[in-house]
Amino acid sequence: MAQLGTTLLPEILRQRHQDILTEWLQLLLESAATRRDLISESELRQQSRELLSALTIAAASGERFESGSTWAPVREVLTRVSEARARQGFSASETALFVLSLKQPIFTQLRTAAPDAAAVASEIWSATILLDKMGLFTTEVHQKSRDSIIMRQQQEMLELSTPVVTMWAGVLALPLIGTLDSARTQIIMESLLQRIVDTGSSIAILDITGVPTVDTLVAQHLLKTVAAARLMGADCIISGIRPQIAQTIVHLGVDLNTVITKATLADAFQTALRRLGLTVVKTHTPARMAPPAPDTAN
Amino acid sequence: MGEWLLVSIQVDMHDRLAMQLQDDLTSRIAATAARGVLIDISALEMVDSFIGRMLGNIAAMSRVLDAETVVVGMRPAVAITLVELGMSLSGVRTALNVEKGMELLSASMAEASGVNGPPVG
Numbered sequence: 001m002a003q004l005g006t007t008l009l010p011e012i013l014r015q016r017h018q019d020i021l022t023e024w025l026q027l028l029l030e031s032a033a034t035r036r037d038l039i040s041e042s043e044l045r046q047q048s049r050e051l052l053s054a055l056t057i058a059a060a061s062g063e064r065f066e067s068g069s070t071w072a073p074v075r076e077v078l079t080r081v082s083e084a085r086a087r088q089g090f091s092a093s094e095t096a097l098f099v100l101s102l103k104q105p106i107f108t109q110l111r112t113a114a115p116d117a118a119a120v121a122s123e124i125w126s127a128t129i130l131l132d133k134m135g136l137f138t139t140e141v142h143q144k145s146r147d148s149i150i151m152r153q154q155q156e157m158l159e160l161s162t163p164v165v166t167m168w169a170g171v172l173a174l175p176l177i178g179t180l181d182s183a184r185t186q187i188i189m190e191s192l193l194q195r196i197v198d199t200g201s202s203i204a205i206l207d208i209t210g211v212p213t214v215d216t217l218v219a220q221h222l223l224k225t226v227a228a229a230r231l232m233g234a235d236c237i238i239s240g241i242r243p244q245i246a247q248t249i250v251h252l253g254v255d256l257n258t259v260i261t262k263a264t265l266a267d268a269f270q271t272a273l274r275r276l277g278l279t280v281v282k283t284h285t286p287a288r289m290a291p292p293a294p295d296t297a298n
Numbered sequence: 299m300g301e302w303l304l305v306s307i308q309v310d311m312h313d314r315l316a317m318q319l320q321d322d323l324t325s326r327i328a329a330t331a332a333r334g335v336l337i338d339i340s341a342l343e344m345v346d347s348f349i350g351r352m353l354g355n356i357a358a359m360s361r362v363l364d365a366e367t368v369v370v371g372m373r374p375a376v377a378i379t380l381v382e383l384g385m386s387l388s389g390v391r392t393a394l395n396v397e398k399g400m401e402l403l404s405a406s407m408a409e410a411s412g413v414n415g416p417p418v419g
């Protein structure tokens with residue numbers, strides 16, 4: 001393949017810049033893949049102008065697209081456009097088509113600029129290779145961008161799903177929902193220990209009603225959490241143990257002798273209160289909660 | 299502190315210093331007839347298995363001398379590290395801070411010197 005610098009591309013990009021830009025924009029505005037519903041015309045014009053200008057400068061250098069430092073501005077524009085489109089909801093193909101559609105206007109110019117058919121074929125081939133590389137680069141950036149968005153959402157979900165609630169002064173409760181893997185256990189341990197410090201709580205109730213299965217790994221994770229809390233001066237009670245879970249625990253031979261376990265959160269709470277020397281006393285017959293008084297302001 | 303000793307560990311400890319601490323502490327417990335030892339590790343950002351074992355040893359030695367040990371002020375990161383190292387320090391009593399540690403000590407000492415009733419559940 002001929003070095004870019006020796007092809008006609010840099011020259012026609014410079015000299016026929018405006019024609020190429022005009023034809024490219026026309027194609028983009030006509031194509032459905034442009035997703036006019038997701039991007040405004042002015043933004044589209046700006047992105048095309050930026051990319052074509054950066055390309056024109058870089059093409060004259062003769063360096064390779066993947067590594068040349070003169071291509072850095074082009075890669076930067078492509079990255080920016082791709083990441084923005086990933087956020088806006090464009091698919092990877094739609095994003096790549098933005099770049100690949102630049103082929104047609106360039107070929108239009110190459111056909112008239114090259115001296116003969118063989119030269120035309122060779123020029124078109126060089127230009128194709130370059131634009132394909134740019135298109136693939138765009139797709140990769142788009143992919144990575146989507147992956148990082150997904151990972152960030154997963155992280156947020158992990159954090160949301162492990163709340164620590166204060167049930168009473170000195171009593172914390174953690175309703176655990178979903179599977180308990182080492183990543184979640186780490187988060188649970190960290191948030192629980194931090195809340196113990198913040199609230200000075202001495203009892204933590206780990207409710208596993210929402211944990212579907214308990215195998216030896218999950219049990220280990222729970223015991224680790226209990227041990228860590230104990231090192232901070234807080235005792236743990238594990239509640240919400242369903243009958244099947246109790247069976248599994250015994251079958252697996254998991255040793256829960258170091259932990260207080262209760263079937264329900266209510267039992268665990270009662271135990272916690274008793275530990276703290278508190279009792280619940282009935283002071284009057286239960287009454288319905290009164291509806292809010294009508295607004296008497298005048 | 300009355301019959302209690304308060305040890306505040308401020309610096310990261312290496313072997314010799316730790317052994318020194320063990321020696322000094324056991325001598326002081328014997329000399330003062332202390333019934334309780336509070337070890338404050340809130341200044342320690344990092345605790346390795348060596349320090350963990352040392353705390354366990356101190357607790358065991360104190361018990362032999364009829365004194366109760368409570369370790370207080372462990373930081374969350376330190377607790378997680380110890381647990382990951384597999385050290386749960388089961389022989390050591392713990393509390394969140396010095397006040398709670400003192401409450402724990404006085405409660406257990408009252409229990410110990412009380413009438414021979416059934417242990418509090």
